[in-house]
Amino acid sequence: GAGVSQSPSNKVTEKGKDVELRCDPISGHTALYWYRQRLGQGLEFLIYFQGNSAPDKSGLPSDRFSAERTGESVSTLTIQRTQQEDSAVYLCASSLAQRILTDTQYFGPGTRLTVL
Amino acid sequence: KQEVTQIPAALSVPEGENLVLNCSFTDSAIYNLQWFRQDPGKGLTSLLLIQSSQREQTSGRLNASLDKSSGRSTLYIAASQPGDSATYLCAVKTSGSRLTFGEGTQLTVNP
Numbered sequence: 001g002a003g004v005s006q007s008p009s010n011k012v013t014e015k016g017k018d019v020e021l022r023c024d025p026i027s028g029h030t031a032l033y034w035y036r037q038r039l040g041q042g043l044e045f046l047i048y049f050q051g052n053s054a055p056d057k058s059g060l061p062s063d064r065f066s067a068e069r070t071g072e073s074v075s076t077l078t079i080q081r082t083q084q085e086d087s088a089v090y091l092c093a094s095s096l097a098q099r100i101l102t103d104t105q106y107f108g109p110g111t112r113l114t115v116l
Numbered sequence: 117k118q119e120v121t122q123i124p125a126a127l128s129v130p131e132g133e134n135l136v137l138n139c140s141f142t143d144s145a146i147y148n149l150q151w152f153r154q155d156p157g158k159g160l161t162s163l164l165l166i167q168s169s170q171r172e173q174t175s176g177r178l179n180a181s182l183d184k185s186s187g188r189s190t191l192y193i194a195a196s197q198p199g200d201s202a203t204y205l206c207a208v209k210t211s212g213s214r215l216t217f218g219e220g221t222q223l224t225v226n227p
Contacts, residue, residue: 004159033214042120042205042217043160056213091159102148102167105215107159 002026004108006092012114013082021077021111025094032075033093033105034067043091049075050097082115089113118143118210122218129196130226137191137221139206144184151180151191152205154220160205164191196225 005024013019025032030051035043045059049069060066064082069075079086089112093105119142129135139149148167152160164173164180166189172181179192193200203222207215 035217040219042219043207043215045214045216048213050213059214093160102165103209104150104162104165106162107152109157109159 004092004094004106006090006108006111008111009109010112010114012116014116015084016081018078018080019082019113021079021090021113023075023077023092023094023108025073025075025092026106028072029094029096029106030072031095031097031103031105032069033095034075034077035091035093036061037089037091037110039088046077046090079113082113084115087113087115118146118208118216120206120208120216120218122204122206122221124221125219126222126224128224128226131196131198133196133225134192134194135196135223137193137204137206137223139189139191139218141187141189141208141216143208143210144187145210146184147209147211149180149182149189149206149208150215151178151189152207154203154205163204193223196223198225198227201225 007022032049034046047067048056064080067077089110091110093107095105123138150165151163166182177194182189203220205220207217
């Protein structure tokens, strides 16, 4: 079946512009995660959606970052007034979230964001 | 705050060698630990998941161990091949909502 997809694959923008990144999770996966990966570093957790529960936004680095999810489908991550330090690969993952001990996250290919 | 450290940051070996990648974490209250592989321009692929009550998991030439009390895990790769070249990431789950990742080990296997 189809995996997690993300669009665009690459985005170049100018400092101060807003950007919107999209994630299509695996069908039937109730949980959706956004991570950020700066060059040469590990992944940083940004935000988590689980069904109809309030999202866990504790990883968002500033109020310029926000995310939405429509039901158990598509999610968009929006970055307002982009800064050069926002340049990174933004990765989305989804999971069934049925058993916390064995739940595996499946990752998309990421969106590479470059802020000039 | 959970912190995950991976050693070494980079490793280059000749084909056929057995090798060990190391991961350590500061908070032993974890649900599970996962090893992922990341290829350039692609997403992460889960290799092995070890539940907190388990000591090790095996898949083909890969074996991962977990010592939760000491906050350590190792990924053992037997008979390495050039196709194993990638970045290997270790991640621990300490809540239902997030994984905490190390910075990865970049592995190069030379033919």
